[in-house]
Amino acid sequence: MKIGVLALQGAVAEHIRSIELAGAEGIAIKKVEELEQVQGLIIPGGESTTIGKLMRKYGFIEAIRQFSDAGKPIFGTCAGLIVLAKSIEGQEEPHLGLMNITVARNAFGRQRESFETDLDVKGIEEPVRAVFIRAPLIRSVGDGVDVLSSYNDEIVTAREGHLLASSFHPELTDDYRLHQYFVDMVKASQAS
Numbered sequence: 765m766k767i768g769v770l771a772l773q774g775a776v777a778e779h780i781r782s783i784e785l786a787g788a789e790g791i792a793i794k795k796v797e798e799l800e801q802v803q804g805l806i807i808p809g810g811e812s813t814t815i816g817k818l819m820r821k822y823g824f825i826e827a828i829r830q831f832s833d834a835g836k837p838i839f840g841t842c843a844g845l846i847v848l849a850k851s852i853e854g855q856e857e858p859h860l861g862l863m864n865i866t867v868a869r870n871a872f873g874r875q876r877e878s879f880e881t882d883l884d885v886k887g888i889e890e891p892v893r894a895v896f897i898r899a900p901l902i903r904s905v906g907d908g909v910d911v912l913s914s915y916n917d918e919i920v921t922a923r924e925g926h927l928l929a930s931s932f933h934p935e936l937t938d939d940y941r942l943h944q945y946f947v948d949m950v951k952a953s954q955a956s
């Protein structure tokens with residue numbers, strides 16, 4: 765099982781490490797052709813405007829939409845969540861516009877720019893260690909989206925079929941259970 769990590773910007777090596785801890789092979793994806801080698805894709809955190817620009821420049825918008833249309837799972841973390849969203853508050857155009865969620869960028873304010881907490885996540889037994897860095901929030905979810913975790917009543921993890929998104933960085937701790945959850949989604953997509 766091979767899982768790609770979009771390697772245009774952001775915490776690529778950390779995601780690859782977590783994927784491998786979860787028992788799959790992690791591959792950095794720098795060119796659209798490389799998507800053919802993988803069964804699932806992670807879009808890491810970083811700066812969503814920059815990632816979006818680079819995705820347009822290198823043809824990733826169309827290529828990842830096709831990847832998604834083929835039912836292959838995608839996991840967006842932090843900026844990656846913003847990139848997946850159908851709607852971004854205060855911004856006219858989305859990037860990939862795949863997931864039926866509305867997001868707000870940098871939604872925790874200056875006081876709480878970066879923090880760590882333990883979160884209950886639906887489908888994972890014990891709380892997950894979550895690192896938030898200038899994180900976005902999911903303001904609302906549309907039909908077909910399952911909320912997996914909330915922090916202070918705000919949605920921070922959601923799933924819509926083969927799409928998974930988290931506001932925080934699951935790759936920055938040794939807790940790889942959200943990556944395990946994603947690897948299991950990829951496995952299930954192969955079986956069907």
Ligand SMILES: NC(=O)CC[C@H](N)C(=O)O
Binds near residue numbers: 810812813
């Ligand atoms: N850690 C992150 O990925 C931060 C996301 C960033 N603040 C953005 O809006 O794109």
